[in-house]
Amino acid sequence: MHTITDKVSITSVLNPNMRMFDVVMCTEYGSSYNSYVVAGTDKTALIDANHATFASEWLEKVAEALDGRKPDYLVLNHTEPDHSGAVAACLKRYPEIVLVCSAAAAINIKEITNLSALEPQVVKDGDSLDLGELTLRFISAPFLHWPDTMFTWIPEQKLLFSCDFLGAHFCEPRLFDHRIVFARDYTTAFKEYYDAIMAPFGPWVAKGLDKLEALDPEVVAPSHGPILTKRGRLATGIEHYRAWSAPPAADAPRKISLFYCSAYGNTKKLAASIATGIRNALPDAQVCAHDLVDANVNCMGAELNSSDAFLLGSPTLNRDAVPPVWNLVAEIDAVNIAKRPVAFFGSYGWSGEALPALSERLATLKAAVYEPQFRVRFVPSEDDLVAAEEFGAGFARGLVAGAS
Numbered sequence: 001m002h003t004i005t006d007k008v009s010i011t012s013v014l015n016p017n018m019r020m021f022d023v024v025m026c027t028e029y030g031s032s033y034n035s036y037v038v039a040g041t042d043k044t045a046l047i048d049a050n051h052a053t054f055a056s057e058w059l060e061k062v063a064e065a066l067d068g069r070k071p072d073y074l075v076l077n078h079t080e081p082d083h084s085g086a087v088a089a090c091l092k093r094y095p096e097i098v099l100v101c102s103a104a105a106a107i108n109i110k111e112i113t114n115l116s117a118l119e120p121q122v123v124k125d126g127d128s129l130d131l132g133e134l135t136l137r138f139i140s141a142p143f144l145h146w147p148d149t150m151f152t153w154i155p156e157q158k159l160l161f162s163c164d165f166l167g168a169h170f171c172e173p174r175l176f177d178h179r180i181v182f183a184r185d186y187t188t189a190f191k192e193y194y195d196a197i198m199a200p201f202g203p204w205v206a207k208g209l210d211k212l213e214a215l216d217p218e219v220v221a222p223s224h225g226p227i228l229t230k231r232g233r234l235a236t237g238i239e240h241y242r243a244w245s246a247p248p249a250a251d252a253p254r255k256i257s258l259f260y261c262s263a264y265g266n267t268k269k270l271a272a273s274i275a276t277g278i279r280n281a282l283p284d285a286q287v288c289a290h291d292l293v294d295a296n297v298n299c300m301g302a303e304l305n306s307s308d309a310f311l312l313g314s315p316t317l318n319r320d321a322v323p324p325v326w327n328l329v330a331e332i333d334a335v336n337i338a339k340r341p342v343a344f345f346g347s348y349g350w351s352g353e354a355l356p357a358l359s360e361r362l363a364t365l366k367a368a369v370y371e372p373q374f375r376v377r378f379v380p381s382e383d384d385l386v387a388a389e390e391f392g393a394g395f396a397r398g399l400v401a402g403a404s
């Protein structure tokens with residue numbers, strides 16, 4: 001049995017083969033569903049449950065960690081099913097166990113288990129539970145990344161259970177940061193996790209960091225990936241979260257990104273001319289054009305979501321925009337996209353449905369849709385490319401006018 005301290009055991013389940021999380025997030029390095037058992041002199045508590053698929057494996061580990069004692073509490077820091085799926089099995093095994101969670105989580109868990117009679121012990125920010133020589137203190141951490149999220153803190157051990165915060169989909173059998181072998185892969189996974197899960201909630205991340213730093217933990221045990229320690233990667237993780245969640249500096253160059261696909265190079269030519277037009281109109285802007293065909297869609301999504309304005313280019317194939325462009329649209333951070341300027345361009349042959357379809361979708365997401373769309377029949381002529389440049393310049397000038 002792995003432990004963090006003599007009073008805290010690790011009951012995590014490794015899932016090295018997972019390649020996709022929550023349907024949308026690619027997980028090249030697998031993951032772990034972390035959970036812990038805390039043993040006070042009087043009472044014991046489980047911190048987080050597990051994915052339903054791994055209920056029996058997790059419960060076996062829990063029984064081993066409890067070493068004959070009964071579990072008094074099951075703390076749910078968050079009710080997403082990767083952590084709450086095994087709650088029903090846990091209640092079946094230990095009918096006396098008391099669920100401890102936030103008010104929002106208490107509502108969710110009834111719907112997740114379909115046990116309407118469930119009466120969790122609801123805790124607020126600052127509440128605590130005495131386990132005997134060990135205290136669990138609960139710290140509200142909403143939107144990291146659900147409204148229900150909280151952290152659990154053991155002051156006597158300077159140990160924080162941070163839920164998904166500072167986690168990573170990275171299956172690390174050695175469990176701790178200082179034992180990571182493939183450090184560069186972990187860094188990639190840590191960033192990808194932030195982008196996919198935490199990035200929409202930047203201001204909440206900053207608040208979460210404030211609370212975490214005020215505690216000055218020795219150990220942060222997240223619900224996925226390696227446990228972070230003060231002498232290991234904790235400070236670096238905090239530093240990264242600070243940088244990634246910070247609003248852009250007022251004098252930062254405006255970031256304008258173009259994303260396109262092109263079967264025969266026509267939309268690609270338009271992208272190049274439009275980018276030139278934008279650069280001419282806004283020489284200080286950071287302008288980058290991305291061909292989506294061979295790109296990693298999660299990375300492109302992060303690029304798009306961090307852009308001040310963006311353009312989508314697609315040919316029309318079989319009366320629609322092409323799949324890589326739609327896949328990118330699916331990566332858009334709908335929580336924060338409102339009012340973001342977006343324009344559309346592309347080549348078509350006869351009916352040209354791609355751009356209206358994209359425009360309609362972005363309007364639904366409440367982005368600031370730029371009109372007109374720029375479309376060219378088949379191969380762009382020299383005149384078309386000049387017009388494309390002018391289109392890019394017009395879009396760029398609109399950004400300046402919009403901002404002033």
Ligand SMILES: Cc1cc2nc3c(=O)[nH]c(=O)nc-3n(C[C@H](O)[C@H](O)[C@H](O)COP(=O)(O)O)c2cc1C
Pocket residue numbers: 261262263264265266267268314315316317318319320347348349350351352353377378379
């Ligand atoms: C398989 C296929 C289906 C197409 N379907 C349509 C269509 O439904 N409507 C249309 O306007 N053009 C259609 N086109 C024409 C393309 O939009 C046109 O060739 C365009 O110039 C391709 O631009 P690209 O080189 O940027 O990919 C189709 C082309 C292909 C290859």
Ligand SMILES: [Fe+2]
Pocket residue numbers: 078080145164
């Ligand atoms: Fe989650």
Ligand SMILES: [Fe+2]
Pocket residue numbers: 080082083164223224
């Ligand atoms: Fe999670």
